[in-house]
Amino acid sequence: xxxxxxxxxxxxxxxxxxxxxxxxxxxxxxxxxxxxxxxxxxxxxxxxxxxxxxxxxxxxxxxxxxxxxxxxxxxxxxxxxxxxxxxxxxxxxxxxxxxxxxxxxxxxxxxxxxxxxxxxxxxxxxxxxxxxxxxxxxxxxxxxxxxxxxxxxxxxxxxxxxxxxxxxxxxxxxxxxxx
Ligand SMILES: [Zn+2]
Ligand SMILES: [Zn+2]
Numbered sequence: 001x002x003x004x005x006x007x008x009x010x011x012x013x014x015x016x017x018x019x020x021x022x023x024x025x026x027x028x029x030x031x032x033x034x035x036x037x038x039x040x041x042x043x044x045x046x047x048x049x050x051x052x053x054x055x056x057x058x059x060x061x062x063x064x065x066x067x068x069x070x071x072x073x074x075x076x077x078x079x080x081x082x083x084x085x086x087x088x089x090x091x092x093x094x095x096x097x098x099x100x101x102x103x104x105x106x107x108x109x110x111x112x113x114x115x116x117x118x119x120x121x122x123x124x125x126x127x128x129x130x131x132x133x134x135x136x137x138x139x140x141x142x143x144x145x146x147x148x149x150x151x152x153x154x155x156x157x158x159x160x161x162x163x164x165x166x167x168x169x170x171x172x173x174x175x176x177x178x179x
Contacts, residue, residue, distance in 0.1 A: 009021060013040075013052045013053060013054055014036040014040050014042070014054065015032065029042075045062065047067035047070070048067040051065060117135065
């Protein structure tokens with residue numbers, strides 16, 4: 001029997017003497033529910049939500065429901081076995097980033113050797129003067145002992161560094177790095 005047949009006749013779950021076309025069933029049930037709701041409780045089939053079963057028949061229906069076979073088929077089927085197309089070899093690699101020793105980036109350590117003009121922030125005036133002098137030596141070389149005013153204006157224009165450029169580390173090159 002083709003359940004999709006438009007002329008498929010079905011029984012009302014509230015009263016088996018009510019017979020109607022399947023497509024009329026939902027509408028019919030709404031009417032019968034008003035009549036029988038105090039006598040008969042309909043339960044929903046666990047295999048098909050369209051099956052409404054009176055409670056006394058429920059257990060029997062769950063044993064014989066045609067949709068039970070479809071569900072049972074999937075429940076009892078073994079999982080698909082792995083084959084060559086669904087497997088791949090374990091990926092081996094010599095790289096292990098956890099083993100590689102790279103020193104932590106220390107900005108204070110970096111600027112000591114970098115060709116960057118440091119700002120004497122948070123210093124007393126005497127400390128600033130000494131710091132600026134030290135920075136000039138660091139950036140321009142130890143031989144740049146010529147007396148300067150030590151002002152910060154001069155600091156920001158290390159003109160001599162452009163002409164000599166011997167003792168400066170290359171810009172952007174991190175110290176203590178092997179590769
Ligand atoms: Zn009915
Ligand atoms: Zn059912």
